[in-house]
Ligand SMILES: Nc1ncnc2c1ncn2[C@@H]1O[C@H](COP(=O)(O)OP(=O)(O)O)[C@@H](O)[C@H]1O
């Protein structure tokens with residue numbers, strides 16, 4: 001299968017441990033958000049996946065092989081690690097043409113990826129004159145050259161304007177929809193909320209969470225509804241029967257997920273249950289993420 | 305070729321020629337490449353033209369003994385001194401410009417076998433330096449001899465003893481310097497660092513030769529701009545009876561530098 005397997009990955013720079021015994025899997029057909037505060041080790045992990053840095057311990061395989069053993073690498077993995085990683089005096093077209101040639105890909109792929117990333121009109125322009133957004137697109141075009149099933153993007157929306165951000169989000173979704181495995185890093189939870197199906201959260205190089213987006217939201221109270229009523233035990237059974245997930249909240253309240261507030265209200269009215277509170281929870285993903293990575297942030301604050 | 309069933313993965317792998325082709329596309333798609341090559345032509349031939357323009361007067365003032373050492377071929381090839389720096393810059397930039405821009409990450413993602421990528425760069429530079437360096441040596445020779453003839457000074461033709469060997473030797477010499485530059489660029493990774501080192505090797509070290517302990521002085525017989533350049537002369541030189549051996553010694557030195565470059569290039573994170 002087209003997937004990335006990270007197993008027991010450790011990377012030390014002198015006495016500093018940038019990545020600490022990290023294991024996770026990136027599955028096909030979904031966007032895996034790789035989340036962590038700045039300095040958490042995301043870029044280092046991605047460089048190791050790409051064979052650009054060597055791990056101190058552990059290994060990474062892509063569809064069961066080490067990156068350097070992929071016979072035609074660009075047809076397996078496409079990556080955008082650093083949008084600035086182009087020679088500014090080369091045209092977008094020449095940059096892509098050289099990459100295509102290096103993997104024996106037909107030159108017409110260049111036109112195809114330029115078109116898919118909306119760069120056709122600037123193909124003959126020097127990359128040095130490109131805006132950050134255009135460079136990101138050029139990097140994505142390079143990643144798509146070999147039509148790979150595994151895609152890796154390091155902070156692709158950093159520094160982009162809202163329109164660029166929306167374009168990239170939609171793009172990630174469509175790549176995953178085509179069945180590809182997509183790994184996208186970010187240090188902002190809000191960026192992931194609308195893009196990722198799965199979350200891998202790291203802090204100080206260590207794995208903090210490896211969970212589906214839905215589970216993460218539920219576990220952190222996003223999309224839940226707080227219900228207070230006269231007979232919580234009875235109403236909880238009614239809610240469960242209606243397909244909701246119910247757990248006990250503070251002061252004999254109920255925390256309900258998988259059922260909208262309006263539906264809960266209707267159910268209560270139908271069964272003549274008196275509600276004293278019915279409030280959709282506002283806890284944001286950002287708060288949940290902050291809570292999760294608090295320890296690693298405190299550590300960073302203390303040392304820098 | 306092997307039977308189809310043998311190794312499908314290997315059969316689908318990218319041939320080395322593709323890697324070289326990609327390096328060629330990168331090389332030719334930079335305007336600076338063509339500026340540098342134009343500079344090589346202008347500076348290289350300009351120096352020959354300048355040097356040869358006053359030789360008629362110089363020759364008239366020579367003693368008979370000095371006239372016996374008259375080597376018109378070597379006179380017309382001294383432009384190699386500057387040409388080696390310009391070709392060296394090309395060799396350095398083919399590696400260091402990728403480090404400076406971060407492009408090296410993209411290149412290694414496309415060609416993760418590092419020795420293959422560096423070998424492709426070395427092959428490319430060998431081709432570029434052999435063609436341009438050799439062309440410069442030939443054109444410089446003909447330009448120089450034509451100017452000497454116009455001034456009525458003894459001059460050489462390609463068929464004279466040792467002349468073809470000197471002109472070809474100049475091309476080989478410049479090619480070896482280009483490879484030295486690729487090695488220095490790979491080891492040092494910065495353009496400035498590699499260029500300073502190259503200039504030190506070809507100009508400064510020979511200048512300080514007098515300070516060398518006697519044990520080390522012998523190495524100058526194989527040093528760029530020193531013994532290794534003896535191949536550019538046509539008169540027998542008692543110090544260098546077999547000048548191609550001196551050039552061969554320099555090539556071994558270049559090979560040693562390249563070996564270090566290959567080892568480091570494989571090991572390092574980028
Ligand atoms: N080449 C390097 N040399 C030394 N330390 C490094 C190097 N690259 C990264 N680090 C350190 O490793 C840690 C993780 O960095 P990085 O992977 O860039 O984090 P992120 O991408 O999550 O922001 C940081 O503390 C950083 O300073």
Ligand SMILES: [Mg+2]
Pocket residue numbers: 039042043044154155
């Ligand atoms: Mg990073």
